[in-house]
Amino acid sequence: MMNKILIIDDEEKLRGLLARIIKLEGFEVLEAGDLKSAVRKLDQSDIDVVLCDVKLPDGNGVEFVKTLREKYPLLEVILLTAYGNIPDGVQAIKSGAFDYITKGDDNNKIIPLIYRALEKAELNKRVQKLEKQVSDKYSFHSIIGKSRNITASIELARRVAPTDTTVLLLGETGTGKEVFAQSIHQASPRAKKSFVAINCSAFGKDLLESEMFGHKAGAFTGAIRDKKGLFEEANSGTIFLDEIGELASELQAKLLRVLETGEFIKIGETVPTKVNVRIIAATNRDLQKEIASGDFRSDLFYRLSVFQITIPALRERVEDIGPLATEFATRFALKANKKIKSLSRDFIAALEHYAWNGNIRELKNVIERSVILTDGEELNVESLPFELLQISNGNSKNLSAFSLASAEKLHLQKILNYTKGNKAEAARLLEIGIATLYRKIDEYKL
């Protein structure tokens, strides 16, 4: 499609000349003699770049730049200034114009400038598209599940999303706490600002403090330059503090201060930094217990737990397992270039009977493994890890699908089958001592 350029200028001769030059480059040119007819043209067609004169019969071009940026954020504006009137150009750029150019003077400069403005306009469109993709990906719609339990959690999250209220997400590992945090952010007025996530158990205390709050150059050895902390990065947006129960006590105090005053002091700094950040925290621990044992400050807990949402474990919403598995199978099949059309009944039944201590994350892993192991069009039980099929054996050690132990167990089973239960022969083949074999048989309840 041809790019469209709109020229707004009341001097017909000059406008015509400019239009001819631009048309020669293969662009489609639209013309307007005043702001009113310009607005009509802008509403009727998708303009990419606007060239706008300053003095117009019904208004001022410099001021019009602001309106243009707000109403048509994807297009770019080049202001046509009168000779020697640099302040107009500077003001226009402040208001969001792409650039300015002196009228009549530099017609040979206009084409390259238009090309650059077009590139910027294309970029605007790409960014908008990506933003839409991100917000779709992290919207509440992306949370799969129709069970009463999960819909109740989603409903709570929807309600609190548009506010600035601090949210505490409770739930076992892998239940989707981060997915919830992102959806809340995306459904809030802060959606266009940053969403920053930090796992409080991922760093040691000192590193975590500098990650969260930043430091001044020279604050400690290795602090070569000033570092912005994640709270600053998240300014005007949302910060997600995962595994908040792991936060060291000094940092708990610092976080409490942020919650109370919006302020913190960077490492090595003396004056506080102020931020406006919405806080979403998450934990899989029982914070009441941590409070009782003195590991978590109760005042911080009360600040954080203004609005609590519990995300149900997968075993508490068994009816969602089938739809989740199907969705993951589709995604992984696409990724692995496999033609998987269905999941067998037994396959889903086995999934529904399993305890899923690792919740959705574990389910995702199991499905990925099954997709990799399947060559046909249907996922069936043969592709499931051993433990999932051993559900009736309540004593068996609970192993995750990808663990080394799970592979070891499977291997032992195979060898023992091969030697028809002859343990001495099995130990020889496995190149381990007979005592070790007995121990493993016992451990895996073979």
Ligand SMILES: Nc1ncnc2c1ncn2[C@@H]1O[C@H](COP(=O)(O)OP(=O)(O)OP(=O)(O)O)[C@@H](O)[C@H]1O
């Ligand atoms: N309802 C859902 N629908 C689809 N995918 C989901 C859903 N909930 C979670 N997931 C996926 O499950 C995985 C685990 O989710 P997430 O990281 O949000 O869990 P978490 O509770 O924050 O885990 P942890 O406590 O270990 O940090 C991710 O890959 C996520 O994309």
